[in-house]
Amino acid sequence: MRPTIRDVAQHAGVSIATVSRALRDSGSVRKDTRARVLEAAEQLNFTPSRLGRQLAERRHAANGIVFPDLSGPYYAEVVLGYEAVAAERERSVLILSTHGRANAEAMVEDLATRCDGMVVMGRTISDDAVERLVSRGMPVVLLARPPIGDIDSVNADNRTSAVALGRHMLAQGARRVAFVGDPAASPDVQERWSGLQDALAEASAKGEATVDLVSVQGFGEETGAAVARRALESRNRRPLPDAFVCANDELALGLMDTLLAADVAVPDRVLVSGWDDVMAARYAGLTTVRQPMRALGGTAARLLDELVTGARTEPRHELLPTELVTRASTSPHPAQK
Amino acid sequence: MRPTIRDVAQHAGVSIATVSRALRDSGSVRKDTRARVLEAAEQLNFTPSRLGRQLAERRHAANGIVFPDLSGPYYAEVVLGYEAVAAERERSVLILSTHGRANAEAMVEDLATRCDGMVVMGRTISDDAVERLVSRGMPVVLLARPPIGDIDSVNADNRTSAVALGRHMLAQGARRVAFVGDPAASPDVQERWSGLQDALAEASAKGEATVDLVSVQGFGEETGAAVARRALESRNRRPLPDAFVCANDELALGLMDTLLAADVAVPDRVLVSGWDDVMAARYAGLTTVRQPMRALGGTAARLLDELVTGARTEPRHELLPTELVTRASTSPHPAQK
DNA sequence: GTTACCGATGTAACCGTTTTCAGAAACCGG
DNA sequence: CCGGTTTCTGAAAACGGTTACATCGGTAAC
Incomplete structure (x- = not known):
């Protein structure tokens, strides 16, 4: 089995609380205690379990993006722009292509349970499905899709x-x-x-x-x-x-x-x-x-991040310029x- | 607060174990009990927490894929092929583009804590970094990258x-x-x-x-x-x-x-x-x-799935044909x- | 009328963290 | 040397599920 925080605690002769504090630099820990903990963690080759942490913190630190397909350069570029900005902010990106799949809405619902917020692109799921997500408290940004009520949106002009x-x-x-x-x-x-x-x-x-x-x-x-x-x-x-x-x-x-x-x-x-x-x-x-494809994705990522972190509450609708x-x-x- | 399984249990007048069994169709539950539970879940608008479930099951039900970049049609198609097969098998897909980022290896290590297995594409991280992942027990498939030891690989010819x-x-x-x-x-x-x-x-x-x-x-x-x-x-x-x-x-x-x-x-x-x-x-x-771009991604997804589920243990190296x-x-x- | 078994349910342990709360230890000025 | 702060530390309670194990009627077999 992988070592847990308890193994480290025992090995370092401290409690798990101290290990947690030492590893994440929170609370106050005496210098030599921290050193002992780090040493033990090192020796045991310990990596904290993401799942345990996520459950305790009640957040995924991940965002989703739903798009119809990825073929053609358009979606790929948008997703890339999205990923770039998300990664900058230490959030992982979960992708879901609804493609032709019949059960798209179910898949999106499933995705919604795995992230703190999501971008919904174009014609993937119905307005109803989007509103259902929002009503459950999921932060959502619409991309290449007209606004629905007060839900944030990013569109090319x-x-x-x-x-x-x-x-x-x-x-x-x-x-x-x-x-x-x-x-x-x-x-x-x-x-x-x-x-x-x-x-x-x-x-x-x-x-x-x-x-x-x-x-x-x-x-x-x-x-x-x-x-x-x-x-x-x-x-x-x-x-x-x-x-x-x-x-x-x-x-x-x-x-x-x-x-x-x-x-x-x-x-x-x-x-x-x-x-x-x-x-x-x-x-x-x-x-x-x-169209500014990367910027579309990047802007959506930024708006979503603001929603997830609670930095902004009033809705925004961005219209990005296009060029003939x-x-x-x-x-x-x-x-x- | 979101309702938890305990709320549902109380509402339905049963124990949380029964709720869990009823919702996931495991163990045996009397028909009318199940109905009562489903009804309660419905009323409370209950969705089981993915985090709680994942922690208990000790799995993420998600796979990662690391690629250098997504611009150009090549990577996009490969990723799409990957996503398609992964989704078929009920696994979410986490993407990570190392792009020019300096801390690529750290980002990959981070990704590794969020999934049950991952595909590493092309020149993204060093062989050492890959082996470190594998030695920690992470299932890895190399894509568009020559084999390293016994690690699975998928390449175009x-x-x-x-x-x-x-x-x-x-x-x-x-x-x-x-x-x-x-x-x-x-x-x-x-x-x-x-x-x-x-x-x-x-x-x-x-x-x-x-x-x-x-x-x-x-x-x-x-x-x-x-x-x-x-x-x-x-x-x-x-x-x-x-x-x-x-x-x-x-x-x-x-x-x-x-x-x-x-x-x-x-x-x-x-x-x-x-x-x-x-x-x-x-x-x-x-x-x-x-090159068979979608097939490259799809094959990698399949191999990885076999590793993650333990359906296969001996290594495989796939070489997909190309066409002039x-x-x-x-x-x-x-x-x- | 026992006995044995089976299906349905509940109790409680467990998954691996973070964090609150409270107590112990160290420090500080007087 | 002592009361009052700070700084460290640990016990224990979350977080929200799954599941091993025990229990308890009820039914079938004899």
């Missing part, structure tokens, strides 16, 4: 960039704009879609532009490719849009690739944009919107590669 | 693909080959470099080929770009190599971009390859080596874009 992107498309001469994505799938997508509509509202009121929703399941390249194929097939019945505004880069890349393979020139015939600015977007010359990055896929004029 | 890549470069007409990367930085890189040397050994013995090491710090695109710039600058003193074999895709992409910007044709003048097959590699037409993916960046002949 989707709307501003969506509007900028819509205007950009108009400026580049687009009249028939299609948005590719499932607004119901994620609040972020919802905002991108509604921001785009706003940007085109005026022009479309004047009959100068139209904006349509191409609703899809999934966020991957294959989904984007499928959208392109469908658009190409029905081309004679319904002309191709002038611009595809996609909910993320993977959709856009898959779509663009398929268009190019069918000899539909991007950007000369069709403009394409994505969202996220993943590495591949740079190499594919894809216009997109950059225009590249070749929406720049017909300079005709640069 | 770097060597086979490195050899295949070297032969491919020769077949494409390369004579002067440069490897870009720091073999000391990671065991994976070390194997790629030595595999490449093996592939060229015969040709280089006959004086038909040369292979040089361009040692660099870092794994990012900027590092790759810097290598390209240096090579271009010293071009008159020392001609450009025919092929750059890079330790990962980011290096290769940065390097290739800089070459292209300087009007050095890839692949016509110089061949370039990477490693990992990140998404951007596909769009940049980069020849690379694909040739693309435009090493195919001068078809002259396809």
Whole structure:
């Protein structure tokens, strides 16, 4: 068996209380007593049991984070930003990917029993489930998800960039704009879609532009490719849009690739944009919107820490700026590669 | 205060032992007693304390994973594969990124007190530190890191693909080959470099080929770009190599971009390859080596689980296959874009 | 009508710490 | 040398569960 604090106490000829004090530098312990204790601990190769300590302190010193998935660079970066800040504050990080799992809410409930606070990201569990956690006293920060009541939230400013992107498309001469994505799938997508509509509202009121929703399941390249194929097939019945505004880069890349393979020139015939600015977007010359991914995670970690330590009680909602990055896929004029 | 098992016991008019049995379905409990207990638990909104339970059971039901960083798609995918398998087996996942942190070993020691077993990935902590963990009885699986004694390990087969890549470069007409990367930085890189040397050994013995090491710090695109710039600058003193074999895709992409910007044709003048097959590699037409990233993580999780549950005691070393993916960046002949 | 056994329950020990409280020891000024 | 503080230290009570063991009806077997 592993040595316990009692073994150390006996070995050093003191009580367990003294051992505890000596090891954690709390209370007052005479110098030579402390030395004796440390010596004994050393000899026995003693490490205090985390479980015993946690139970006594009634805290886990760990935070959780729940996200839908980790594929794609987006979530990974956010989680990394989260971990970095959490580690700085001596809190371990428990991760949980709900992925497609059916019992997501149960898994989150389980996670909640293992940490002092948690970040809930995007479309993972229902608002009800979140409120249930909060009502049980669990500190929660929402990430990439609209506020629920007074629960803290951290979001990227989707709307501003969506509007900028819509205007950009108009400026580049687009009249028939299609948005590719499932607004119901994620609040972020919802905002991108509604921001785009706003940007085109005026022009479309004047009959100068139209904006349509191409609703899809999934966020991957294959989904984007499928959208392109469908658009190409029905081309004679319904002309191709002038611009595809996609909910993320993977959709856009898959779509663009398929268009190019069918000899539909991007950007000369069709403009394409994505969202996220993943590495591949740079190499594919894809216009997109950059989000401060690490900062999203880091900010969430900071807010959560404030809640857990009780440093703050009034709710906060952070909106982090995003940046429109225009590249070749929406720049017909300079005709640069 | 949160209700405890004693509150439930009192409320249901039974002893805490019975509550425990009823809630966890262990031992035998009469049907109506169980119902009464469940009812009471429900009413009090009782959730058993994880800490109390863990202490009594003397286990965390959680596994750790230590990795150098999470940026780049590689680690993220591996961690995701790990999480997926761990979650399947009802074990939570604690992550720790050592990143640049100086006190990595201390952080790992700390993590070790919070889980029943852990995966140690790549160049994060010293062999000594790993052995110290193992000697304290902690189940450990090494991932993307060569075996240490009898400690379980999971690795991608770097060597086979490195050899295949070297032969491919020769077949494409390369004579002067440069490897870009720091073999000391990671065991994976070390194997790629030595595999490449093996592939060229015969040709280089006959004086038909040369292979040089361009040692660099870092794994990012900027590092790759810097290598390209240096090579271009010293071009008159020392001609450009025919092929750059890079330790990962980011290096290769940065390097290739800089070459292209300087009007050095890839692949016509110089061949370039990477490693990992990140998404951007596909769009940049980069020849690379694909690793089964999710499977790496998943396999590690499985091995670790076997150790933790004691289902297996003799050590195992898994070598997962990789796949050479040739693309435009090493195919001068078809002259396809 | 015993005896033996079994299922249901309770009692209490235990998991390994932290921390309160109180007493002992050391110190200090007078 | 003595009362009054401080400083150290230990006993014991948490923290919130699990589980070995004992107990007690009740039932089946003989």
